[in-house]
Amino acid sequence: MALATILWVDDEMESLQSQKMFLENKGYVVNTLSNGFDALDYIRENLVDVVLLDESMPGITGLETLAKIKEINQQIPVVLITKNETENLMDDAIGSQISDYLIKPVNPNQVLLSLKKILDNKRLVAEKTTHAYQQQFRNLFMALNSNPDFNEWMDIYKKLVYWELEMEKSDSPEMQEVLNSQKQEANTEFFKFVSKNYASWVNPRSSEAPIMSHNLFRFKVLPHIQKGVPTFFVVIDNLRFDQWRAIQPIFAEHFRVLEEDTFYSILPTATQYCRNAIFAGLLPIDIEKQFPVQWKNDDEEGGKNLYEEEFFKAQLKRLNRQDIRYTYTKVLNHQAGTDLVNNIHNLLGNDLNVIVYNFVDMLSHARTEMEVLKELASDEMSYRSITASWFEHSPLHQALKRIADKKFNLILATDHGSVRVKTPHKVVGDKQTTTNLRYKHGRNLNYEPRDVLAFRDPREAGLPVPSVNSSFIFAREDGYLCYPNNYNHYANYYRNSFQHGGVSLEEMIVPVIKMVSKA
Missing domain, CATH: 3.40.50.2300 (Response regulator)
Structure with a gap:
């Protein structure tokens, strides 16, 4: 032949x-x-x-x-x-x-x-990728079983993402299955690690803790703000590390990456907790104490992220940095994106411009509801692809390109990631129990202890106590929490959807990237 x-x-x-x-x-x-x-x-x-x-x-x-x-x-x-x-x-x-x-x-x-x-390029690359992963498999296995600390866990996750992206070049289903198994094993061990250490991380007296949502701005953004060179702090909601890697080549056309780092999202890995923590510079329990009117628990009426700018202003005051001239822009729809494109040049006179861009989170939620998006983003590979396609044609990309010939710092981050859920777990609760699939809080929760990370006293996790005897539970790995009522329907409906709020590498270890314009 x-x-x-x-x-x-x-x-x-x-x-x-x-x-x-x-x-x-x-x-x-x-x-x-x-x-x-x-x-x-x-x-x-x-x-x-x-x-x-x-x-x-x-x-x-x-x-x-x-x-x-x-x-x-x-x-x-x-x-x-x-x-x-x-x-x-x-x-x-x-x-x-x-x-x-x-x-x-x-x-x-x-x-x-x-x-x-x-x-033969594709075949040769696939063979080389498969061979290289086989060589690395043992190193990853040993790293997983050597009691890694929070920095080593970030390194392990980055390596797993690297091989996940490399395996796209391979046509070996067997090796992809081996990688998937290794990733599952990693998430099992990571859940044990978080369960053991999370309470100490959010303890104010703790000296050994990763950078997390509530101190992200202080440690990863503030040190780069300088007079005369504007800094853009862009938060793309619900962006996983592998999705960052998918859009990184698009950024590379106009920007030079100086530092590709990760940090830990707080629990629950959900917007109203993580993003408020980023801008307030506080854990949710402390936000509620300092802003009792603005803070809303899951079961309360009203928008949960309406006061980010107010929280941020208070954080600057607490850090004694009221001298920073800043703007805050939230993009929730296409018109707001168009406004950003038209106004981007006017932002160059500020020390700091905060831009919150909500698209990936909308994609995640819409994918659960819409059959066409279930087809378009059926797995991690297509989820990355659709994210890259969105970003390339997005108003955010157009706006940044417009000023790419100017000198400025760009820090890209997110509030949390998401995980594709596959394993349903039954949870029983009263009428006040929240509806989230990856975490729940309420009174009298009934669950299988091995399926979740539970905090009977939410204060141990740095969280407000919504009501007396209220506890929080967080789903592990690829699990999702369903009620017994109509259990099979909901278990099938949400299986393979991308959810957030729980404990997984994909949700908790998320990107923070420092870039400068090539100009």
């Missing part, structure tokens, strides 16, 4: 017969033509895997032929073969989407290497 069909177009084909025979001996089918016109007719009528195209031919040049080939079939790889090394020619050729170019005289191994690079 032939490896591939090659069309070689050159007006001096007689002198290249030995090259043709060499490729045929390697298993390729090689058809030859002497001019561009015949080549175009041939491509219209026949399947071709790669075109080897001489640049200097009478009648119609190689570049002209190349342009017309792409009109017929954009996907055909074309290797341009030329005597001419001028920069303009190369620019034109590359601009016309050649897959490779070779300088005459070419030797057979050069041509073979180019063909392998084009035709």
Whole structure:
């Protein structure tokens, strides 16, 4: 069986017969033509895997032929073969989407290497990725079983995300299954780790704790604010670390990443707790104490994130940084995004511009409700892809591009991540019990203790006590909490949806990225 069909177009084909025979001996089918016109007719009528195209031919040049080939079939790889090394020619050729170019005289191994690079690249990369992960598997296994601290857990999660993205290049379902199992094992161990340590992290007297939502601004944003160079602090709601990696190449066109870091979201990993904590610089229990009117518990009426700017102003005052000239912008719909694009230049005169952008969270919730989005974002890979597609065409990206030629700092972060849930757990509660799938609080909660992290006294977790005898429970790994009423319906309805509020690597270890404009 032939490896591939090659069309070689050159007006001096007689002198290249030995090259043709060499490729045929390697298993390729090689058809030859002497001019561009015949080549175009041939491509219209026949399947071709790669075109080897001489640049200097009478009648119609190689570049002209190349342009017309792409009109017929954009996907055909074309290797341009030329005597001419001028920069303009190369620019034109590359601009016309050649897959490779070779300088005459070419030797057979050069041509073979180019063909392998084009035709076998995906297979070779997949094989290399699989082999590399096999080598790394043991290292990850040992790291998981060596009692990692909170910094080592961030490193483990970054490595798992790296291999998850690398495995997209592999067509080995077996290796992907091995990686998925390792990720599940990691989440099992991470749940034990958080269960053991979380209460001490949120204890004000604790000296050993990761950077978390409530001290993110103080440690990761404030040190970078300087007079004369504006800082943009952009919070994209519900952005996982793997989704950051998916949009990172789009940022790279205009921005240089100086620091790619992560921090820990507080529990529950839900917007009203995490984002308020970021802007207040306080744990929820302390926000409620200092702002009893503005703080709303889950079961109370009214918007839960209406006072972020007020909380932020108070945080600056507490940090003795009222000298910072700042703006606060929240983008909840497309019109607000358009307004941001039109106003972005006016923000350059401030020391700090806070932008809260709500899209990924909307995508997560809409995906649960809409069948079409269940198809579009059916798993982690497509969830990343749809996030990247959104960001590339978003008003946020357009706004940042508009000022990319100016000097400024950009810090990108999020409030929490999300996890694809697969394992339903039964929970019984009274009428006041909250409806969230990854966490619940209420009185008289009845649950299987091994399924959740429970705080009978919410204050131990840095949380307000909504009512007397109220406790909090957080789902572990890929679990979700359903009531016995109509249990099977809800278990099936929410299975494989992306949820947040509980304890998982994906929800709790989230990105904070320091960038500067390339200008």
